[in-house]
Amino acid sequence: xxxxxxxxxxVRIAPERLGEDIxxxxxxxxxxxxxxxxxxxxxxxxxxxxxxxxxEGRIVHGDGAVYQDVTYDAxxxxxxxxxxxxxxxxxxxxxxxxxxxxxxxxxxxxxxxMDDHIDIDADNQRLIGKESKRDLRSDADVRARIVTVSVxxxxxxxxxxxxxxxxxxxxxxxxxxxxxxxxxx
Numbered sequence: 001x002x003x004x005x006x007x008x009x010x011v012r013i014a015p016e017r018l019g020e021d022i023x024x025x026x027x028x029x030x031x032x033x034x035x036x037x038x039x040x041x042x043x044x045x046x047x048x049x050x051x052x053x054x055x056e057g058r059i060v061h062g063d064g065a066v067y068q069d070v071t072y073d074a075x076x077x078x079x080x081x082x083x084x085x086x087x088x089x090x091x092x093x094x095x096x097x098x099x100x101x102x103x104x105x106x107x108x109x110x111x112x113x114m115d116d117h118i119d120i121d122a123d124n125q126r127l128i129g130k131e132s133k134r135d136l137r138s139d140a141d142v143r144a145r146i147v148t149v150s151v152x153x154x155x156x157x158x159x160x161x162x163x164x165x166x167x168x169x170x171x172x173x174x175x176x177x178x179x180x181x182x183x184x185x
Contacts, residue, residue, distance in 0.1 A: 001078050002102070003043070008071045009034060013057065015064040026070050027051045034074070038153040043076035046103055077102045079149045079161065084170070089140045092125040099142055099163055106161035108144060115166055134175055141173045 011029040030051045037045050050073045057066035087101030089108075096109040110118055113136055116129035126137035136142075148162035165171045 001080065001083065002046070003076050003078055005043075005074050005076060006071065007034075007039075007074050008054070008069065010067050010069055013066040013068055018066065022053055022068070026053045026068060030070050030072055034072075036156065038151055038156050038159075039074075039076070041078065042149065042151050043078040044103060044156050045074045046077050047075040048072045049075075077104070079104070079146065079151065079159075081146055081149055083146050084143060085146060085163075086141065086143050086173075089136060089138050089142060092127060092136065092138055094120050094122055097127065097136060099144060101144075104157065104159060104161060106144070106146065106163040108142075108163045108165060112147075112162075112164040112166055114171065134172070136172055143170050143173060143176065145170060 009030070011026060011033055013025060013029065017025060030048050034045050035048055039045060052071050054069040054071055057068035059066055085099075085101040085106075087099040087106070089097045090100045090105060091098040094110075096107055096113070098105045099108050110120075110127065113127055114129055114132065114134065116132045116134070119128045119130055121128055121135075124137070126135045128135045142165060144163040144165045145167060146161060147164050148160070150160040152158045152160070169176065
């Protein structure tokens with residue numbers, strides 16, 4: 001889920017950058033420092049905007065850099081357990097599929113794809129239900145639920161996110177539409 005929040009943080013201005021326009025420098029350093037980082041509540045900062053310098057900076061003895069307070073608006077992507085997401089299958093492997101939603105990827109383990117035994121067609125990168133004959137392949141749009149989140153704060157793209165589609169209303173969007181059509185008949 002995307003959320004816009006107002007944040008206050010501190011940026012480090014290296015000694016060799018002193019003398020440059022403080023507002024331009026604060027914008028550049030805020031973006032470099034915080035965009036793509038995980039913050040306290042397991043939110044990934046996607047974008048920073050409306051960056052403002054607050055007060056005077058502080059010099060730390062022995063460092064020579066200026067530590068400047070800044071406030072900014074941040075667009076964050078928050079990961080919540082049990083949240084329903086929509087995404088696109090970006091890769092199919094023998095153990096499941098990776099689904100891209102927002103700026104991250106989650107793993108849809110083969111056991112969580114559907115209530116059917118699954119055959120793996122590795123050559124064509126697809127998973128096929130033995131009885132239903134439904135298949136899942138790259139570029140398929142899906143609806144899934146987040147069941148586990150293990151955030152890697154140092155490298156957010158390497159966070160482990162587990163997904164399931166084995167519940168009513170979840171699955172490949174084409175399957176959901178097909179099931180709705182059957183209910184209306």
